[in-house]
Amino acid sequence: MQHDKTSNEPLTEDRQGEVLLQNTIDPNNTQKKLYLESYGCQMNFSDSEVVASILAQDGYATTRNIAEADLVLINTCSIRDNAEQRVRNRLTEFQHHKQQNPELVVGILGCMAERLKKNLLEEEKLVDIVAGPDAYRDLPNLISEVGTGQKAVNVLLSREETYADISPVRLDQGGISAFVTIMRGCDNMCSFCVVPFTRGRERSRDPKSIVAECHDLFNKGYREVTLLGQNVDSYRWNLSSKGELKNPTEEAMNFAQLLQAVANVSPLLRVRFSTSHPKDMTDDVLEVIASNHNVCNYIHLPVQSGNTAVLFRMNRGYTREWYLERIEAIHRIIPDCAISTDIITGFCGETDAEHRDTVSLMEKVQFDYAYMFKYSERPKTLAERKFEDDVPEEIKGKRLTEIIELQTAHSLAANERQVGTIQEVLVEGPSKRSELQFCGRNSRNSMVVFDRKQAEKGSYVQVKITGCTSATLFGELID
Numbered sequence: 001m002q003h004d005k006t007s008n009e010p011l012t013e014d015r016q017g018e019v020l021l022q023n024t025i026d027p028n029n030t031q032k033k034l035y036l037e038s039y040g041c042q043m044n045f046s047d048s049e050v051v052a053s054i055l056a057q058d059g060y061a062t063t064r065n066i067a068e069a070d071l072v073l074i075n076t077c078s079i080r081d082n083a084e085q086r087v088r089n090r091l092t093e094f095q096h097h098k099q100q101n102p103e104l105v106v107g108i109l110g111c112m113a114e115r116l117k118k119n120l121l122e123e124e125k126l127v128d129i130v131a132g133p134d135a136y137r138d139l140p141n142l143i144s145e146v147g148t149g150q151k152a153v154n155v156l157l158s159r160e161e162t163y164a165d166i167s168p169v170r171l172d173q174g175g176i177s178a179f180v181t182i183m184r185g186c187d188n189m190c191s192f193c194v195v196p197f198t199r200g201r202e203r204s205r206d207p208k209s210i211v212a213e214c215h216d217l218f219n220k221g222y223r224e225v226t227l228l229g230q231n232v233d234s235y236r237w238n239l240s241s242k243g244e245l246k247n248p249t250e251e252a253m254n255f256a257q258l259l260q261a262v263a264n265v266s267p268l269l270r271v272r273f274s275t276s277h278p279k280d281m282t283d284d285v286l287e288v289i290a291s292n293h294n295v296c297n298y299i300h301l302p303v304q305s306g307n308t309a310v311l312f313r314m315n316r317g318y319t320r321e322w323y324l325e326r327i328e329a330i331h332r333i334i335p336d337c338a339i340s341t342d343i344i345t346g347f348c349g350e351t352d353a354e355h356r357d358t359v360s361l362m363e364k365v366q367f368d369y370a371y372m373f374k375y376s377e378r379p380k381t382l383a384e385r386k387f388e389d390d391v392p393e394e395i396k397g398k399r400l401t402e403i404i405e406l407q408t409a410h411s412l413a414a415n416e417r418q419v420g421t422i423q424e425v426l427v428e429g430p431s432k433r434s435e436l437q438f439c440g441r442n443s444r445n446s447m448v449v450f451d452r453k454q455a456e457k458g459s460y461v462q463v464k465i466t467g468c469t470s471a472t473l474f475g476e477l478i479d
């Protein structure tokens with residue numbers, strides 16, 4: 001599977017085994033070759049671009065053909081058990097390549113590397129390198145260690161590493177939309193979540209390097225950036241957690257100010273971000289969205305559950321009422337803003353009545369889109385230590401099916417409301433089905449497909465919406 005150039009999905013989405021490719025021209029074919037596969041969220045894809053950049057400096061070109069690779073890296077996800085199982089299956093498939101080429105070096109990166117550490121070397125005998133999310137600068141050294149016949153591990157988490165000075169190799173040259181990581185780690189400790197253990201403490205990246213990267217992307221032809229962080233609302237530079245200035249001689253920034261600074265790069269550069277946290281999302285951020293045409297009218301605001309007692313057990317830091325007030329604030333400040341969410345079914349102790357509160361919240365909010373999951377207990381998390389994973393698998397599954405069906409109806413209704421309107425679409429390229437059709441997104445993040453005619457990739461066009469499914473809008477280009 002190829003790197004999906006058009007994806008704007010939030011940090012939530014489990015993407016599976018996409019091969020990252022950089023078109024490096026090497027006429028003599030002597031360069032060392034890296035095959036890099038990524039799983040999980042957008043942050044992992046962004047990290048893989050940092051890895052490709054570090055290894056490009058060490059002489060590696062990327063390849064899509066595993067058979068010609070000298071180095072195979074797999075960037076992994078631990079968020080749910082099934083994400084880890086998928087990676088384990090993939091590792092056993094690599095065994096075959098290792099048998100054919102005993103020189104082949106195989107490394108495991110990312111959250112699974114951090115979570116399982118040295119165990120991976122013992123459990124999965126074919127792994128030579130284990131590198132956690134803060135250890136990518138060390139990859140060239142780790143590779144050399146393997147060259148001397150050792151196995152190499154670096155899973156040290158850092159309080160400072162943001163890879164701010166590394167210009168990520170864009171693995172979709174000629175792309176329109178790029179991810180820009182603005183912070184790493186998470187301090188929230190939601191009780192179900194493994195991320196604070198695998199990605200470490202929260203730290204923000206220097207705003208100057210973020211804005212410079214966005215300028216550079218714009219100059220290279222990109223027309224959309226998605227600012228990434230586990231909780232972008234707690235982005236802060238030179239500010240204490242109470243909002244006080246740390247160093248009076250240096251510029252300070254919160255997320256609303258950073259968003260404005262990135263919006264100022266060019267009116268032709270669209271800005272998106274992910275993920276917002278309901279407990280931290282301020283009206284200031286909403287006002288920046290409302291007052292800048294190029295900051296997209298789309299917010300991903302994970303609710304997880306519609307019941308206050310469950311939210312408390314999840315350690316989310318807000319109530320159902322607080323969440324609904326934040327939704328009201330979005331509608332009040334930003335007319336026509338799309339909202340998506342994440343929901344977990346069958347969290348520890350979830351009763352039928354508590355589940356019904358999630359259903360009623362969905363009915364009230366009418367999300368445009370939702371990512372929905374069955375609860376999967378993760379080792380070391382607060383929930384694993386404090387609560388019993390006591391909702392039977394079958395009930396988790398039934399509740400999940402129920403909310404997926406409800407959400408599909410809501411997504412369809414949201415798209416139907418756009419039929420008959422004229423939408424501004426950033427053209428991303430040919431649609432999946434036909435070269436004669438183009439696709440792109442509107443500000444609300446809906447995918448729009450239309451007849452290509454004279455439209456140019458990377459330009460903004462007006463499209464009259466004539467039809468839809470729950471996932472896609474169809475329309476006609478307006479001259």
Ligand code: 5AD
Pocket residue numbers: 011012013079080192193194302304342343344373374375376377378
């Ligand atoms: N089980 C199920 N879903 C989870 N998520 C995070 N941890 C778990 C877990 N243990 C979901 C949440 C989060 C998204 C990134 O993944 O909904 O917002």
Ligand code: SF4
Pocket residue numbers: 186187188189190193194195196230231277
């Ligand atoms: Fe996990 Fe909560 Fe942090 Fe999101 S905010 S990464 S769900 S701990």
